[in-house]
Amino acid sequence: MENQCTTLLHSAFIVTQDAQRRIIEDGGIAVKQGRIAAIGAWQEMRHWQAQEVLELGNMLIMPGLINAHTHATMTFLRGFADDLPLMEWLTGHIFPVEARLKPEVVRVASLLGFAEMLRTGTTACVDMYLFESAVLQAAVQAGIRCQGGEGLFAFPSAACPHWQQGLEQTRALAEKYKGNERISVAVTPHSVYTTNDALLIAARDMAAELDLPLHIHLAETTEETAQSLSQHGLRPIAYAESLGLLSPRTIAAHLVDSTEEEHSLLAQRGVTAVHNPSSNMKLASGIAPLPQMLAHAMPLALGSDGPTSNNRMNMFTEMHHAALLHKGHSGNAAALPAQSVLDMATHGGARALQQHPLLGMLAVDAPADLIALDLNEPNMQPLYSPVSHLVYAATGMEVRLSMVAGEVLYRDGLFSRFDYPALLQEVAAVRHWVLKKQA
Ligand SMILES: [Zn+2]
Incomplete structure (x- = not known):
């Protein structure tokens, strides 16, 4: 009928x-x-x-809101190390715990992250982490829409002794979720400062071969720029361009230390830029030049980044921070109007997700x-x-x-796909594991 x-x-x-x-x-x-x-x-x-x-x-x-850059698993370190700048926070506090990570912790922590998202109106996310197969397992369980990628680093991670294995895992995940209605896979080199030429070129080629998005942290801090200039003689965006990384399949998170010339290049290449206002403020990474990016008609999305550098995964918080931050910073009350911000959290996120044209x-x-x-x-x-x-x-x-x-995943305090009180017990066990390993 x-x-x-x-x-x-x-x-x-x-x-x-x-x-x-x-x-x-x-x-x-x-x-x-x-x-x-x-x-x-x-x-x-x-x-x-x-x-x-x-x-x-x-x-x-x-x-439903779309979180275009996150690391859902990092709920397990929420509030574990605060009030530190990016490099010190990452290398001194986050990386050492992540070095001991195991898939079961990833699954539990990701499910907690997805619970937080569904509770606060996020129905889809673009994720990158270690043991991403366990993240996607949790996404399937929660029913949330998710694009995930195994984080690729030049150095060994807890999940992969060598980045080539990470790429093989990416290929296997892409095969596993091919044609899946809610789960998709991206190639995710972590950043230019944690990778190398060979890794980035291999990532670019795999994304092109399998027609997958390529998701990367880019131009996040002035320290990253200084390192890129000394190693490659190029700023991070120019370096990424020199390796052919910039295309409509590319999702570039942060772009804090970026220039007008670079915005014009990124717009030309059709890269989706993801603004992460809370994370940039909390880690004192700087303020991304959003009004200039808007003026260049760059595709713009919004993300929470991981809950350790936020400490929420709530897109209403991100919309609020984005709308206020650029008014305060520019001295222009018309900067980043509400409709533009809502467009970033919906249309922009859908563009990053690359799953369905009408999302x-x-x-x-x-x-x-x-x-x-x-x-x-x-x-x-x-x-x-x-x-x-x-x-x-x-x-x-x-x-x-x-x-x-069309499936109700959260309604009036209840999650339809999993037992939330039981998840809280598993989260308590993860917290115990973090503290025991620390001692
Ligand atoms: Zn991030």
Whole structure:
């Protein structure tokens, strides 16, 4: 039957993020086989016959947010080492614990990360870490949409004695998840300062051969620039360009120490830039020149980075920080307006994810990846502009429902795919393991 669907949602507002940025008051969405079959005013939607009707009342439905740069596993070191600059934090505190890492810790910590994401309205993420097969195992369990990649380093990691094995694992993961609706794989050299020419060239070639995204940390700090200049005689972005790393498949996280000339090059190459405002502030890495990047029409996305350098994985926090940081820094209250920030967290994230062209918006045929926020919360009242509230007022704790491909994964405090109290016990065991190893 034409007007039969699996789920029919009804709410006070729908922020579609479609091409016209339509906002529908008293709207409905019909979901069929994981996709949006119809969307519109409730009076046009009420004739749909559904197996399940979700009467959400005074809620706002919007596309699920997309975290375009994260390391979900790093929940296990949340609050373990704070108030340090990037290089000291990474080499003095994070790398030594990571050197002892094992897949079971990765699986538990990633599942905790995915719980945090679904709880705060993130339905998809772009991840890079060690033992990524265990991260993706947790993503499958949580039901979240995820692009993952095994972090490649020039030096041995806990997961791989040599980066060539990391590349072989990437190939195996790509094979395993080929055609998967929610899980995809990227080639992920960690950064230019932790790799070498041979590794980066091999990563570039594999991404091209298997048609995979290439996700890398790039131009994160002035220290990285100084190191690149002394080793290669080139700034990090120019060095990446010299190796042919910059293309539309490339996802470049941070770009804090970047120039206008480099923005123009990145825009020309079609690279997706991921801004990580909380991480850049916490590690004192600097302030990425976002208003200039916007002016160059670069594809821009938003990420939390790992929860050790944030310490949240909450895209409402990132939207809030991005919108405020660049106003304060530029002295221009019109810098990075709310709609641009929301576009970064939806459309930009979808571009980084490279899974489905209609992700990041609520439109016919788009995957039914959506969230619902409770507008009766005090910080959401009164309501004049839904987009303003999403960027400036919401915290993520208003989220009551998170859905991926038409499946409810979180609703009113309950995760549908896993036992959260049992996960908390596993997290406690991981904490014990970290502390015991430290002693
Ligand atoms: Zn990162």
